[in-house]
Amino acid sequence: MKMEAYSSARDEFKDFDRKMVFLDANESPFENGVNRYPDPKQQAVKALLAKQNSVNPNQILLGNGSDEVLDLLFRAFCEPNRDNVITLPPTYGMYGVLANLNAVENREILLTADFQPNTELILENADANTRMLFLCSPNNPTANSFSKETVVTLIHNFNGLVVLDEAYIDFSENESWLSELNAYPNLVITQTLSKAYGLAGIRMGILYASPKITAVLNKIKPPYNLNHLSQQKALEVLTDREITGNRITLIKAEKSRLLKQLLEVNFIDKVYPSDANFILIKVDNADKRYNQLLEKGIVVRNRSNQALCNNCLRISIGTPEENELLINTLKTL
Numbered sequence: 307m308k309m310e311a312y313s314s315a316r317d318e319f320k321d322f323d324r325k326m327v328f329l330d331a332n333e334s335p336f337e338n339g340v341n342r343y344p345d346p347k348q349q350a351v352k353a354l355l356a357k358q359n360s361v362n363p364n365q366i367l368l369g370n371g372s373d374e375v376l377d378l379l380f381r382a383f384c385e386p387n388r389d390n391v392i393t394l395p396p397t398y399g400m401y402g403v404l405a406n407l408n409a410v411e412n413r414e415i416l417l418t419a420d421f422q423p424n425t426e427l428i429l430e431n432a433d434a435n436t437r438m439l440f441l442c443s444p445n446n447p448t449a450n451s452f453s454k455e456t457v458v459t460l461i462h463n464f465n466g467l468v469v470l471d472e473a474y475i476d477f478s479e480n481e482s483w484l485s486e487l488n489a490y491p492n493l494v495i496t497q498t499l500s501k502a503y504g505l506a507g508i509r510m511g512i513l514y515a516s517p518k519i520t521a522v523l524n525k526i527k528p529p530y531n532l533n534h535l536s537q538q539k540a541l542e543v544l545t546d547r548e549i550t551g552n553r554i555t556l557i558k559a560e561k562s563r564l565l566k567q568l569l570e571v572n573f574i575d576k577v578y579p580s581d582a583n584f585i586l587i588k589v590d591n592a593d594k595r596y597n598q599l600l601e602k603g604i605v606v607r608n609r610s611n612q613a614l615c616n617n618c619l620r621i622s623i624g625t626p627e628e629n630e631l632l633i634n635t636l637k638t639l
């Protein structure tokens with residue numbers, strides 16, 4: 307690929323010890339904390355993530371949410387109107403949306419009845435133009451994780467990039483696949499600060515892959531895709547691991563409690579196991595129960611129109627008070 311990453315004038319002078327006078331970027335000279343362009347390489351955030359996750363900073367790409375990171379993958383590795391990708395419904399909607407936007411065929415292979423990837427069908431449906439396979443584990447909206455053997459089989463046998471979306475890994479009882487990154491050159495792992503870290507509003511998605519892959523993505527990313535305030539806030543929250551750790555522990559405890567209490571509601575037919583910060587339930591009539599909750603001021607997600615999710619609602623774990631209100635309300639319907 308004959309492309310070079312945009313180089314900001316500032317990059318070349320960063321290692322100078324002297325305090326420099328910057329008259330090179332037509333910025334405002336009046337300091338207010340954000341009058342300078344942000345670091346296009348996000349070096350401080352990457353250094354911290356690299357240290358915490360035992361990877362090299364050059365194995366990390368940061369994006370304006372996972373959405374941007376995923377979009378960059380399509381743009382870098384798929385040829386429009388020729389290539390295809392494989393996604394496994396019911397799953398995160400953005401993979402299909404981005405495939406469409408990028409004029410890439412989306413081959414949908416349903417999960418099995420127990421919400422695991424159908425390995426044989428996936429490999430059968432891959433051809434010479436299949437570039438990426440999207441695995442979401444823990445999966446949204448089914449809340450379960452994919453078995454380790456299945457993931458290994460797919461990484462070994464799929465002839466393209468395996469993009470493993472770990473948006474919910476911090477709530478999982480399973481380990482992240484990050485420690486395996488160096489073993490599999492075709493493995494791409496995405497994570498986000500939007501869920502466990504409580505930073506959905508700053509938009510920061512993280513991609514981990516081989517330096518070869520991140521180098522390609524870095525060439526095509528917009529230079530200032532992460533603003534300065536987002537980088538600062540990310541550093542602040544990532545540094546204080548105790549707060550995030552405590553919140554994850556609380557969410558998990560609330561989840562255990564809810565998983566039991568939801569079973570006591572008479573119109574809930576099934577409470578699926580959850581390895582994430584949300585619970586999928588099957589009810590008698592999803593539209594009816596969704597609207598009843600709405601009338602009581604509680605918004606959940608109706609997933610009834612998704613494959614394998616007939617009459618299913620997806621409920622995020624809230625604060626203890628919110629969860630209490632949810633259970634009490636459900637019991638009065």
Ligand SMILES: *Cc1c(COP(=O)(O)O)cnc(C)c1O
Nearest residue numbers: 371372373398446473498500511
């Ligand atoms: C919420 C979620 C994300 C996060 O997306 P951001 O753009 O980083 O906020 C990614 N993948 C899945 C499966 C999700 O549910």
